[in-house]
Amino acid sequence: MIGRLNHVAIAVRDIAAASQLYRGTLGATVSDPEALPEHGVTVVFITLPNTKIELLEPLGADSPIAKFLEKNPDGGMHHLCYEVDDIHAARDRLVKSGARVLGSGEPKIGAHGKPVLFLHPKDFNGTLIELEQA
Amino acid sequence: MIGRLNHVAIAVRDIAAASQLYRGTLGATVSDPEALPEHGVTVVFITLPNTKIELLEPLGADSPIAKFLEKNPDGGMHHLCYEVDDIHAARDRLVKSGARVLGSGEPKIGAHGKPVLFLHPKDFNGTLIELEQA
Numbered sequence: 001m002i003g004r005l006n007h008v009a010i011a012v013r014d015i016a017a018a019s020q021l022y023r024g025t026l027g028a029t030v031s032d033p034e035a036l037p038e039h040g041v042t043v044v045f046i047t048l049p050n051t052k053i054e055l056l057e058p059l060g061a062d063s064p065i066a067k068f069l070e071k072n073p074d075g076g077m078h079h080l081c082y083e084v085d086d087i088h089a090a091r092d093r094l095v096k097s098g099a100r101v102l103g104s105g106e107p108k109i110g111a112h113g114k115p116v117l118f119l120h121p122k123d124f125n126g127t128l129i130e131l132e133q134a
Numbered sequence: 135m136i137g138r139l140n141h142v143a144i145a146v147r148d149i150a151a152a153s154q155l156y157r158g159t160l161g162a163t164v165s166d167p168e169a170l171p172e173h174g175v176t177v178v179f180i181t182l183p184n185t186k187i188e189l190l191e192p193l194g195a196d197s198p199i200a201k202f203l204e205k206n207p208d209g210g211m212h213h214l215c216y217e218v219d220d221i222h223a224a225r226d227r228l229v230k231s232g233a234r235v236l237g238s239g240e241p242k243i244g245a246h247g248k249p250v251l252f253l254h255p256k257d258f259n260g261t262l263i264e265l266e267q268a
Contacts, residue, residue, distance in 0.1 A: 001161030004184045008142060008214060012259045021258065025231040026216070027135030048216070050138045050184045055259075074260035077211040080142060082160070082182070097159040124155065125146045125189075126208035 001090055002082035006132050007052040011065045011078040015057035019044050039111050040064050079118070080127060083134035087115045090131050099123045107133070135224060136216040140266050141186040145199045145212040149191035153178050173245050174198050214261060217268035221249045224265050233257045241267070
């Protein structure tokens with residue numbers, strides 16, 4: 001069912017400093033920051049030859065990554081995003097197997113403009129998993 | 135400098151259960167477990183179209199992931215591995231920029247039989263980074 005690893009998301013406190021670290025120290029291709037107020041984050045994309053790393057900085061009072069950064073003051077890996085062909089078929093398969101889909105259980109439009117779901121980390125070895133219909 | 139994302143490593147308590155979760159619930163291609171006593175882990179490879187996920191279960195008394203699982207009882211994302219062309223050139227660039235290389239600072243032979251280095255998570259947004267000479 002799961003296809004490509006679309007991205008690894010890393011939560012950071014200071015996206016400018018983190019961008020400079022990836023651009024300068026690690027020599028990667030790093031985009032300019034993009035504010036996504038409807039998702040509560042500012043995002044930067046690091047393009048690797050085979051996948052992407054996304055840096056996320058909290059934006060606004062209700063950022064979904066604020067609590068994560070309280071628990072992990074240095075930042076850290078926040079979620080993995082796997083691509084699926086059909087998000088509704090994926091959801092039905094997951095629910096049937098007993099896995100918990102976060103929120104209403106209905107796909108939402110994610111930061112890339114595509115339908116996404118998030119799965120409960122307790123059901124997946126402590127890893128927050130995003131599924132994106134590619 | 136950094137190239138492909140070679141793998142994302144996820145530490146788990148029970149590699150048989152985690153393998154079944156990825157094989158069954160998520161429908162991925164999962165290898166049989168391989169014991170690597172010299173690295174203190176049992177490993178399973180999940181092959182995605184563009185990269186790999188590695189599941190790591192502690193093996194032996196001095197497993198390098200035992201402490202991580204004490205802090206993260208459900209398991210969780212443990213490290214990211216980026217490929218580099220020349221591990222010594224990468225090391226020199228990192229040290230020059232002030233980043234800390236773990237251990238002796240000399241590349242060791244990693245779980246794939248290739249030279250690797252680990253970088254201090256405090257210097258990289260709370261993310262443990264492995265560099266592997268591809």
